[in-house]
Amino acid sequence: MLLFIDLKLLAEQIKATSLLEWISVSFGVASVLFARKNNVLLYPTGIIGILTSGFLLIDAKLYAETLLSAYYLVMSIYGWAIWNNQSTSGASKISRSSAKEQKITWAIAILGWGFLYFMLTTFTDSDVPIVDAFVSSTAWAGMWLLAKRKLENWIWLNVSNLIAIPLLFHKELILISFLTIFLFIVAIFGYFDWKKELDQPNAKLKTV
Template sequence: MEFSFDADLLLEQIQNTRLLEWVAVAFGVSEVLLAKKNNIWLYPTGIVGILCGSILLLDSKLYAETLLHCYYLVMSVYGWANWKNRSATGASQITRSDSRDFAITLGIAGLGWVFLYFMLTTFTDSDVPVIDAFVSSTAWAGMWLLAKRKLENWICLNISNLVAIPLLYSKQLYMFSFLTLFLFIVAVFGYLDWRKELDSKDETLRSV
């Protein structure tokens, strides 16, 4: 991947950005900030952003990316219901992943990587199928952990972000690259905030 910054191209991209795209980005940023605050409103906010993004992707005939957004939509609805669920099967509180959660996470990421690689190499002209598939599959796993309100969702999502930043930059998608860098930084603080809340609850339990 080649890295060369084109300021004129970036300015042109900003000037040509449609209102709906700005709305999608704004709701996407808001979703991550609300997730950092452990606020359930991240899900309705995220759903609006996903729907706006899906319209843009369909208009651009990016059908595979639209299918990915469908997955995000399903996981957002599931996560919203799961966070509101106060029973033992719900995710009303932040928790740490156990061995079963780790196994499922690795399964989603690993099988998703293989599946997406096959789809990209078989049905598209992608020139970066390995990296592109990895970014999406780890994001899938991170979304599942977020729906379960697991602390480790931030780690999984940031593995995806860390690889996505240079990938987007190399494709001269500077705005998306900078946005992903911003999301990476927010996710770091999200992890620290969630861990602090968990540690505080653990300390309270030990003192009882």
């Protein structure tokens, strides 16, 4: 019965999906697929997806989510710049996180969790502030690592996806939850694709 209800909700959401939302989802999916292939096109496609979703979030009066999208936009611009930076200060190839970068990543996740929990409990009527804040803060950490072209970005992003999936089902956001399952699967392949390329000493850099 639950499966039947979920499929019914999914069908209803698909019918109600606007053209702008389809564009946003399509570019979001394209961005993740490009990321899996270690292709810098993930950033321009991702930026289009973020901007189009921003209009949808504002229209829905989801201002907190809009601010999160603004963070993703900034990190996408930053990541695009340093992926194309061929100097030693750039991120022209895949690498593993250093000990310092791991500490920064944990700091982003933990401090971000606390900050978002405070914001959600203080300024919103969220009924799932702990889980919602965790999903966002781990995604923040993953986005920072992605901008640095670090292999571990996939782990952090999938921790976020793993918790987001049941949360989205709980909120009956069926279409988005199925999309997140798809992104979770792609991220698993992305990790192993990046690891394989990282283990190849003469792997070619993929750029625009």
